[in-house]
Structures are given as C-alpha cells and as structure tokens.
Amino acid sequence: MTPEEPAGEPQAEVVDLPAASRATDIALQELELVYAFIYARVGNRADAEDLTQLVALKAIPRLRQTAPASAIRGYLFATARSALGGFWSTRLGLSEAELHEDLALALPTSPPSEDGTETVQQILAQLSDNYRRVLELRFLHGYSLKEVAAEMNSTVGAIKVMQLRALRAAAKVRLDE
Amino acid sequence: MSRKPENRVDKIIADLLRGRRLKLRGGDAEEKAAITAAARLAGARQGPQRMHPAFRKRLAQALEQAPDERWVTRRTALVAGLGLAAGAAAGGVFGHGLEPQTVRAGGEPIDPVNGRWVDVAALSDLVDGHGKRVVAGGVGAYLFRSGDKVTAVSSVCSHLPCELLWDGGSGHLACPCHPVAFKPDGRPTDAYHLPALNKVHTRVTTAGRVEVLGTE
Numbered sequence: 001m002t003p004e005e006p007a008g009e010p011q012a013e014v015v016d017l018p019a020a021s022r023a024t025d026i027a028l029q030e031l032e033l034v035y036a037f038i039y040a041r042v043g044n045r046a047d048a049e050d051l052t053q054l055v056a057l058k059a060i061p062r063l064r065q066t067a068p069a070s071a072i073r074g075y076l077f078a079t080a081r082s083a084l085g086g087f088w089s090t091r092l093g094l095s096e097a098e099l100h101e102d103l104a105l106a107l108p109t110s111p112p113s114e115d116g117t118e119t120v121q122q123i124l125a126q127l128s129d130n131y132r133r134v135l136e137l138r139f140l141h142g143y144s145l146k147e148v149a150a151e152m153n154s155t156v157g158a159i160k161v162m163q164l165r166a167l168r169a170a171a172k173v174r175l176d177e
Numbered sequence: 178m179s180r181k182p183e184n185r186v187d188k189i190i191a192d193l194l195r196g197r198r199l200k201l202r203g204g205d206a207e208e209k210a211a212i213t214a215a216a217r218l219a220g221a222r223q224g225p226q227r228m229h230p231a232f233r234k235r236l237a238q239a240l241e242q243a244p245d246e247r248w249v250t251r252r253t254a255l256v257a258g259l260g261l262a263a264g265a266a267a268g269g270v271f272g273h274g275l276e277p278q279t280v281r282a283g284g285e286p287i288d289p290v291n292g293r294w295v296d297v298a299a300l301s302d303l304v305d306g307h308g309k310r311v312v313a314g315g316v317g318a319y320l321f322r323s324g325d326k327v328t329a330v331s332s333v334c335s336h337l338p339c340e341l342l343w344d345g346g347s348g349h350l351a352c353p354c355h356p357v358a359f360k361p362d363g364r365p366t367d368a369y370h371l372p373a374l375n376k377v378h379t380r381v382t383t384a385g386r387v388e389v390l391g392t393e
Contacts, residue, residue, distance in 0.1 A: 043219030
C-alpha cells in the first residue's frame, strides 16, 4: 500500500485476490475448524493430520463449488464424523454399528464451539473426587503415574486401576450438548 | 504384552501424552469407551489446536494444484488412506502424491492359477439388486443377479485389503476401513477415483446353479 492511496478506501475494492486463492483461504479456514474438531477427539497430531487430509481429499470438489459457507461447513463436519467413525472402527477392529453408541458421545452433531476443554471440564465435574483428581493430574497436568500416586498417597498399581475406572466413568457421562 | 486392561490402557495414555499416534491392538476394543475418553482428554489437554504451519501449507498446495476434474490421483488417495489405516509416519503426507497421473481403471477379472469352477449358490437364492457374498476357495466375491444373468466383483476393496460389506440401504458395497463404497458393477461411488473392484468370472449352469471361478 502506498501513501498516495486515498484514505478510507475500502480494502476489499482495492485488493482483488485471485479466485483460486480466495477459495483456498476459505477452505483452509474451514479445515482449521475440522482439524480442531478431530484433534479434540483423537488427542494427537499425526492422526488428526491424517484424518483432516482425508476430509479435505473427499471434500475438495464440494469446496470448489460456490456453495454457502454454512453448507460447506455442514458437509465438512459430516465428512469428519464419517472419517472419525472409520478411524475408530479400523483401529479398534469393530464395525461402525458397534461403535455407534460410543460415537454418539464422542461426536456431537454440531460443529465444535470454541474448544473441547470446557466440555472436558463438564465431564470431570460429574466424576467422584478421586476419579476427577486422577484424570486432572494425569491428563491436564501431565503427571506420571508415579507422581499421581505420590500426590494421592497411593501406589502406582492402584492409580493405574483407578485411572481406567475413571475413564470408563468419564465415557458414561452424558452432557446436554 | 500385559493382558491387564489397566496396563494396556495406560500404555495408550502414555503414548498420547507423549504426542504419539494411537496404536491399538487386539483386545483393546473391550476398553473402547475408556480409550475414546482418554483420547478426548488428551485432546483437550492443550486447548484448541491449530494446524501445524507445514501441514497447512501442504493442504493449501493440494487445494490450489489439484485440477478441476478427476483431481484425486490414485496415488494421492492411496497415500491418504494408507496414512489413516496403517498409521504411516507422523505428519501429513500430502505433498508426496499430487503429481497428475492417469487414474487406473481397475476392474480386471480375476483369473486364478489352477482355477476351478466352484458351485456357490442357486440362482433362485439370489435377489435382483442385492449383493450376496460367496467364497470360492481363495476368491471372495459378491454376486449380483439381473434376471437370468449373474455378475460378480471381488469382495476385497481395491484400495485397502479389507472385506467389503453389502449395504442394502444404499445398494453399495462399503469398505469398513475407510469411507469409500463401490457400485454393484465395481465402480467407486465417490470422488476418490479409486480403481474399480476386480471382476470375478461367474456362470449359471443349466440346473440353475451359480458357479464362480475360484480355487481349490
């Protein structure tokens, strides 16, 4: 931008990006949401990237259409849910039908809100004190089992069992999403 | 390897907390609820995540370089799908597979070595438009009847080595390992442009029996 340009000129009229670039930018914005949505459910970057690119591969023809953003987003999240269903069924060696009930919890029907952290806090809040504590220390504070055991005056073996039971309990928590 | 569920699940948690991808093994399905909850907690641990710049760049390149039609090459689809199913090396692999290639048509018939005709069904057992899975020795196939004619395609996905499932609702053969499906004639249904399923030789005898060219 040069100093001679008139002040107050709307930038959108001055800068006209190539159509392909705009479409890519819009697609990437949407795919950022998809990535966050997937990451919040698989918990690691490598799997989240694989799944996001799978969604992108499947959705690019749709992304190139001049569809409203809401329709594109809906399609992307439907595709993301399908990809996640395939991911879990493949990794666990189960049919998607067998996973259906668990996925009903893991995959809400709407796009993600700001983050999954709030949801996790809501889940933790419904657990007993010990279960909540062990999961908070292990996952949110990154403690090792040994450190959790020391913090909770217990043994590593007992904490390991408690951790599993706490996760099972967390999986059963139903939220009003 | 420990058979105790608390040890197996803790190993998965330890991997997740180290940023590693999910590696699950036989028997882990029993703890599917705990594992999906663990993945979710691990995902929330650092708050909402954004794409790594290098991955974002690869995605952008893929979006901009892809031709308008039939842009997904077999290689690209293979790379993406294999990354998903087989747990390829960490990180995206988009950039490696985007060179334009002619999509392979696939669909070549299976001609087994020392093949033999195997009786697999009665024609009257088949319903028009419905897939029926049969096994002829080492050849698995889905039979489709159309009047007095019967055609067959391989029951193995042309992309990942997974047994397809017949989805009567959609009238497609669905792969359980990734979101792709095939029509009864073996062609893929969506934008993946994967090769078609291999065809399987069939014949109907004068006695009304359906035979498939399979193996001992």
